Amino acid sequence: MIQVQNLTHRYGDRVALSNVGFEVKTGEIFGLLGPNGGGKSTLFRILATLMAPTEGRAAIAGDDVVRSPALVRRHIGVVFQSQSLDKALTVEENLRAQGHLHGLSGPELRGRMASAMEHLGLADRRKDLVETLSGGLRRRVEIAKALLHRPRVLLMDEASSGLDPAARRDLTRHIESLRDREGVTILLTTHILEEADRCDRLALLHQGSIVTEGSPSELRSRIGGDVVVLESAGAASLAAGIESRFGLRPTVTDGRVRVEIPNGHRFIAEVVEAFPGAIESVVLHKPTLEDVFVHETGASIE
Amino acid sequence: MRRGRPLSNFFLPVITLWQRELVRFWRQKSRVLGVVASPLVFWLLIGYGSNDLARFYSGALVLTVMFSAIFSTISIIEDRREGFLLSMLVSPAPRTSMVLGKILGSATLAWIQGLIFLAFAPLAGVSIGALALLPVAAAIFLISFTLTGLGFVIAWSMGSTSGFHAIMNLLLVPMWMVSGSLFPMATAHGWVKAIMWVNPLTYSIALLNHVLRLPNAAPGGVASLAVTAAFGFVLLMASGAMAARKNAV
Numbered sequence: 001m002i003q004v005q006n007l008t009h010r011y012g013d014r015v016a017l018s019n020v021g022f023e024v025k026t027g028e029i030f031g032l033l034g035p036n037g038g039g040k041s042t043l044f045r046i047l048a049t050l051m052a053p054t055e056g057r058a059a060i061a062g063d064d065v066v067r068s069p070a071l072v073r074r075h076i077g078v079v080f081q082s083q084s085l086d087k088a089l090t091v092e093e094n095l096r097a098q099g100h101l102h103g104l105s106g107p108e109l110r111g112r113m114a115s116a117m118e119h120l121g122l123a124d125r126r127k128d129l130v131e132t133l134s135g136g137l138r139r140r141v142e143i144a145k146a147l148l149h150r151p152r153v154l155l156m157d158e159a160s161s162g163l164d165p166a167a168r169r170d171l172t173r174h175i176e177s178l179r180d181r182e183g184v185t186i187l188l189t190t191h192i193l194e195e196a197d198r199c200d201r202l203a204l205l206h207q208g209s210i211v212t213e214g215s216p217s218e219l220r221s222r223i224g225g226d227v228v229v230l231e232s233a234g235a236a237s238l239a240a241g242i243e244s245r246f247g248l249r250p251t252v253t254d255g256r257v258r259v260e261i262p263n264g265h266r267f268i269a270e271v272v273e274a275f276p277g278a279i280e281s282v283v284l285h286k287p288t289l290e291d292v293f294v295h296e297t298g299a300s301i302e
Numbered sequence: 303m304r305r306g307r308p309l310s311n312f313f314l315p316v317i318t319l320w321q322r323e324l325v326r327f328w329r330q331k332s333r334v335l336g337v338v339a340s341p342l343v344f345w346l347l348i349g350y351g352s353n354d355l356a357r358f359y360s361g362a363l364v365l366t367v368m369f370s371a372i373f374s375t376i377s378i379i380e381d382r383r384e385g386f387l388l389s390m391l392v393s394p395a396p397r398t399s400m401v402l403g404k405i406l407g408s409a410t411l412a413w414i415q416g417l418i419f420l421a422f423a424p425l426a427g428v429s430i431g432a433l434a435l436l437p438v439a440a441a442i443f444l445i446s447f448t449l450t451g452l453g454f455v456i457a458w459s460m461g462s463t464s465g466f467h468a469i470m471n472l473l474l475v476p477m478w479m480v481s482g483s484l485f486p487m488a489t490a491h492g493w494v495k496a497i498m499w500v501n502p503l504t505y506s507i508a509l510l511n512h513v514l515r516l517p518n519a520a521p522g523g524v525a526s527l528a529v530t531a532a533f534g535f536v537l538l539m540a541s542g543a544m545a546a547r548k549n550a551v
Contacts, residue, residue, distance in 0.1 A: 048392050049392060050388075050391060050392065070394055073392055073393055073394040074394050076392065078388075078389065078392045080384070080388055080389075082383070082384030082385070082388070083384065083385065084384075084385060084386060084388040084389040085386065086322060086326070086385075086386045088325070088326045088329050088330065089322065089325060089326070093322075093325065096318070097318045097319075097322060097386075098389060098393070100314040100315055100317070100318035101314075101315050101318065101389070101390055101393040101394075101395040102393055102394060102395070103310060103311045103314060103394070103395075105310065105314060145389065146389075
């Protein structure tokens with residue numbers, strides 16, 4: 001449904017995207033996970049037909065985003081990170097305006113507005129001014145608006161940022177039901193791990209390049225066994241000590257030493273014994289997407 | 303389905319944008335006061351001060367229209383990067399209909415505020431009969447449309463609102479000052495007179511003076527109408543061309 005090939009984008013000398021390529025299949029939720037400034041927004045803007053890339057191509061439902069933006073715009077619904085609602089208008093007025101932009105009017109538009117508001121639980125708020133709604137509700141209006149013309153692809157840019165955990169879970173549920181009920185293909189960008197974990201597939205974007213892609217469980221399984229995180233005042237020297245003593249390849253991020261190792265519980269006993277007094281705290285956990293990111297890039301996602 | 307209705311695909315977005323401007327305006331009625339009040343105070347002070355309200359009337363009316371047109375188009379800067387205009391840019395609605403809708407909407411607001419200012423015409427000794435109202439209202443609308451086009455071109459080419467004050471103080475206000483609003487062309491110094499001849503706003507003020515039958519209508523009536531309309535048309539085309547560019551944000 002979405003094809004991206006050799007996409008490169010430069011702002012002057014700065015390379016924002018470098019030879020990015022991936023494919024999103026029909027009816028899947030595809031996540032672009034990466035830290036802010038990693039190139040997600042640039043990629044998003046290119047897919048949303050707001051910007052032409054310096055090199056490479058991207059196509060949605062077979063139509064090229066640069067050569068046929070008008071056709072692509074019929075296929076996509078877009079939820080922006082910043083609000084694209086008019087706060088001085090009501091929920092209903094915002095949706096009606098959006099319908100008009102897509103050439104919808106009359107009973108057809110009214111029917112679609114009613115069902116969109118129904119699905120997203122907005123029916124009783126339809127006469128309310130958007131400025132009186134909470135962040136979570138506004139986001140739902142954005143989604144209702146993006147879906148009004150029944151797009152085949154929904155593009156969402158950091159759609160859950162600024163939402164509390166409950167509103168975020170709520171949003172994820174809506175997205176999943178959209179995929180299951182309507183077969184909509186969803187591409188979202190995020191730097192929030194829980195959200196990324198709910199995607200069918202993920203691409204990790206770091207410094208403008210895709211470092212790896214796969215389903216969340218596939219990605220996690222690439223890290224054998226457990227992850228042990230050691231907090232230490234002298235993280236760098238501890239890491240060097242671990243490397244020479246155990247023959248491991250620890251990574252250091254934010255004053256923490258991270259070790260990927262099978263049977264982590266045994267390693268903990270040995271390492272604490274080996275470096276008495278050097279370790280302030282120890283955490284053992286199963287690999288998370290954060291660990292995958294650190295594993296692939298040596299950098300933290302936050 | 304949509305291919306079969308090209309006209310409604312073009313005009314529905316125009317109408318919806320136009321309507322949006324009006325609804326927003328109606329919900330923020332205090333804006334009217336702000337836009338009309340300062341030119342009004344300015345006009346009354348300078349008019350009573352020089353004991354010639356009539357001479358400054360057209361200028362003050364154009365200033366009202368200009369303030370309104372600029373203030374409502376300047377919102378494009380924010381609106382395009384994070385706001386309602388974003389969803390318009392990713393919709394299949396033609397960019398030209400977006401431009402026309404926005405300009406018509408803002409022009410209508412400027413026009414309404416111009417008409418409010420027109421209510422003070424009797425103070426300037428101008429009485430407008432029912433029949434004369436039509437050309438006056440039409441002239442004010444044309445000027446509103448032109449200045450909104452100017453606002454659109456300025457706003458679209460600006461990356462942020464930070465440069466806005468500079469544009470206002472260094473371009474728009476001086477442009478207004480040398481348009482015949484404060485002094486007639488006849489008595490102006492040579493180089494100022496030259497600027498006045500090429501300043502499109504001179505023709506807008508002259509057009510108003512003509513329809514209101516006020517003195518100091520330096521360029522002729524036909525020339526005033528033609529130049530104002532042509533300026534508006536050029537700005538509309540420029541706005542359309544700018545908005546149609548590929549990298550919209």
